[in-house]
Amino acid sequence: MRLSKTMTERQLKSLSKTTACGVVPGLTVKVVKLKDGTVSKYFILRATNLNKVLTLGQYPEMSLSQAFAKAKLWKEKLNAGIDPALEEKDLKSRLAKKQKLENAFTYEKLIYQWIEFNDKRGRWKNKHKTKTQIWEGFFRNHIPEELRLCPVTDLTPEIFCEALSEKWKTMVDTPERILGDSRQAIDWAIRSEIIPPMLNPALIKNGKLGDLLPLERGSGGHEPALLPKRMPF
Template sequence: MSKLTALQIKSLTNQAPKKYADGGGLYFCVRKSGVPYWMLRYSSQGKRHEVTLGRYPQMSLASAREEAVMTKQGLRTGTDPIREKAKLALPELNTVEELFQDWFDNDLSRRLKYPQIPERIYRKEIHPLIGNHPIADVTPRDVRAVLQKLHGSNRPTIANDTLMYMKQLFRHGIKLDLCQSNPASPFTVNDAGGEETSRERTLSLDELQHAFQVFQENISSFGRDNYLACCLFLVLGVRKSELCEAQWREFDLETGVWRLSKERSKTGAAITIPLPTQAIEWLQILHGHACGSPYVFPARRASKRPHMGPDTLNRAISKLFGREAGRKVQPPNKMGDLEHFTVHDLRRTFRSLAAAEGVPGHVAERCLNHKLKGVEGIYDRYDYFEERKQAHQQVAGLIDSIVCF
């Protein structure tokens, strides 16, 4: 088989579509429409493959032959040209920040219902220390530095989540062949926040009396919206995100119901929440405070979120206990000997108060928007609306004199 010449190649561009062999697996390909190109045919693992080397006339005959020789040399050392070409098509990722953004765009945002949770942890805990590091340069010592910074913050859950997300992040880097090993894999929860125990904190009526009295005495700094949010958490027993991100369109204050959609419900099922009379009054006050915002608790400062942040209320409560993150000099403890509590503890307290009022367990569980377990959950589709309405009103009546605003 005679080899092609440069003059022949030039004349072939006007011929009918065909592949013209130059020898050694190299072909000059003329298409019916489009630019002619060079193609190399080769065998790998018992199968025949074809890979495009370049377009004509940008790649000359001499350049095509040289590229074909180099490609075949790579094959002998185990380099697959198709796989290498696929790598070149990937976006250039150099730093940990660029790796995280690719992970967020192509995995987290598609897989998770709330991808902003790992994003927030990355931005606050991981990026400040290693975000600008080249991916392949991150070592276990860098991972340890991130974890050590968290040791003194008394946030074991955040520390464990940070380690978990670092492991997942660098596992994504391994998938993209951007690093050969995972620098976070040698670490366990004992190196981060330790084994976590579930909280069982509930507040007694005396503790609630003390806490809300301190809220009222410091209302100018604690905030009226924060105060009313605590009241609502206590009588509704809802989750933090469900109330902090609530919009006015979900409420019908005339009939006294809150329709929580399945998209916003953690269980993935919609639920209609009955509002006790006190909650309706508090929401009417908040409607005036919202100044036309579609959110019940609009953001009061410049923020990416249009509503109250997930940590806002817990930070305000902790400040009254003399704890404020990021400050060397802590504020005075105005709560005295009262044990520290969080927003979620108010939800747990609602459950305890409901039990004290004689509310049946299955009704209280539905008040918390928990799915009923076992056979009962399979066959019992009744929503207990009237029973839940009575339960919420009983709890509201029990703490009415404590939280009167």
């Protein structure tokens, strides 16, 4: 295939009509005339094997040298049967989701912020374990990632039920402590106007979570005491 002459930055700046860039087959600058008389310039790549045109970027946000490099890479992907535009879209989506999670006020962040608030007030006096240590254990051993990383405003009774229903059937104290602290933390966040008013999804009594959690519970309590005459000597 015969390539067009390599375009220069100077030519690109003064370009007034759609023109091939050279270097990479199918790489073109598309010139779009706007209603106000100005023009926008886009780097496009014709993907003949996919029968479509891929947009690489807009000038001057993308320079000519960057367009050459990206077009070359995308051409290699196209030859390998990969749609680079879909690949890039998926990557951006995953990065945006990750960014959203990092910036979100998650259930885990809520719990630790609630603990910090009450620690400063001197609420807990446990000499053996701090509230933070207790919750580090809860997050490590009992709370799945889906609940831990869920934004507080997205929490629902169903999410709590999914996370704790099995433990609710087999353990007596731990799931109740988790849900009890969760209720208090969510109520505190609402009172403090950290989150908007919402029905507390960790509410069991007179709450939807109470309807969802299984009625079956694990046996608990202390072992029955032996009568004095049965105690070993």
